[in-house]
Amino acid sequence: MEIFRYDAIDSSNDECFRRFDRRQALPFAVVAATQTKGRGQFDRTWYSADAGNLYVSFAFKPQQSPQEFRDFSIVVAGKIAERLQQAFGVILTVKYPNDIYCDGKKMCGILTESRVVGTEIIFAVTGIGLNVAGDISQFPSELQPTATTLSACCKREIHLREVEAIIFEIMEKLLL
Numbered sequence: 001m002e003i004f005r006y007d008a009i010d011s012s013n014d015e016c017f018r019r020f021d022r023r024q025a026l027p028f029a030v031v032a033a034t035q036t037k038g039r040g041q042f043d044r045t046w047y048s049a050d051a052g053n054l055y056v057s058f059a060f061k062p063q064q065s066p067q068e069f070r071d072f073s074i075v076v077a078g079k080i081a082e083r084l085q086q087a088f089g090v091i092l093t094v095k096y097p098n099d100i101y102c103d104g105k106k107m108c109g110i111l112t113e114s115r116v117v118g119t120e121i122i123f124a125v126t127g128i129g130l131n132v133a134g135d136i137s138q139f140p141s142e143l144q145p146t147a148t149t150l151s152a153c154c155k156r157e158i159h160l161r162e163v164e165a166i167i168f169e170i171m172e173k174l175l176l
Contacts, residue, residue: 001027001028001029001058001168001172001175001176002024002025002028002029003028003029003030003031004019004028004029004030004031005030005031005032006030006031006032006033007032007033007034008032008033008034008035008036009030009032009034009035009036010035010036010037011035011036011037011127012030012031012032012035012055012056012057012127013057013111013113013125013127014037015030015032015057016028016030016057016058016059016125016127017113017125019059020059020123024059026059026060026061026123027058027059027060027061027175027176028058028059029056029057029058029059029168029171030056030057030059031054031055031056031164032055032056033051033055034051034055035055035129051134052132052133052134052135052149052160053129053130053131053132053133053134053149053160054128054129054130054132054160054163054164054167055127055128055129056127056128056164056167057125057126057127057128058125058126058127058128058171058175059123059124059125060123060124060125060126060175061121061122061123061124062114062121062124064121065119065120065121066114066116066119066120066121069114069121069124071097072112072124072126073097073098073110073111073112073126074094074096074097074098075174076098076110076112076126076128076170076171076174077094077098077099077100077108077110078094079170079174080100080108080110080128080130080166080167080170081093081094081100083166083169083170084100084150084163084166087162087166088150088153088154088158089154090102090150090153090154092107092153098110098111098112100130102148102150102152102153103148103153105146105147105148106146106147106148107130107131107147107148107149107150107153108128108129108130108131109128109129110126110127110128110129111126111127111129112124112125112126112127113125113127126171128167130150130163130167131147131148131149131150132149132150132151132158132160132163133149133150133151133157133158133159133160134149136148136149136152150163
């Protein structure tokens with residue numbers, strides 16, 4: 001899977017759509033150190049801190065029908081929560097349809113978008129925003145009471161690259 005890395009980007013999902021429109025071969029991934037217009041479900045803003053967190057989108061061609069594919073985000077959330085629990089010994093919960101929580105605070109959001117022609121999904125993007133090690137005190141004040149990071153949940157330093165490798169392992173198994 002080809003990976004495109006950016007220091008800063010508007011939205012990793014949007015970049016996947018732009019690359020698809022320019023005929024980029026599938027599957028591929030876009031990773032950003034920060035996003036200026038990250039978003040979640042219902043076009044809600046996803047705050048993307050400047051460092052320490054994972055913002056990645058995977059572009060692919062689903063083999064399922066739109067009906068079968070509709071719960072893909074919750075499948076991804078379940079796989080991520082399960083694997084992070086195994087790797088770091090932390091208790092995580094999945095909130096339908098696309099969020100992962102630790103100690104009642106949001107740690108990860110997943111957004112899957114697609115293009116459908118007739119009854120076929122011609123292209124899909126799954127974006128994952130995962131607060132790994134960012135400083136919650138630097139988040140907007142309205143998010144501080146409800147957001148957390150994997151490092152805070154584990155009460156130890158977690159390295160971004162280690163978490164990124166886990167996410168890529170999960171997504172490659174789901175997509176390839």
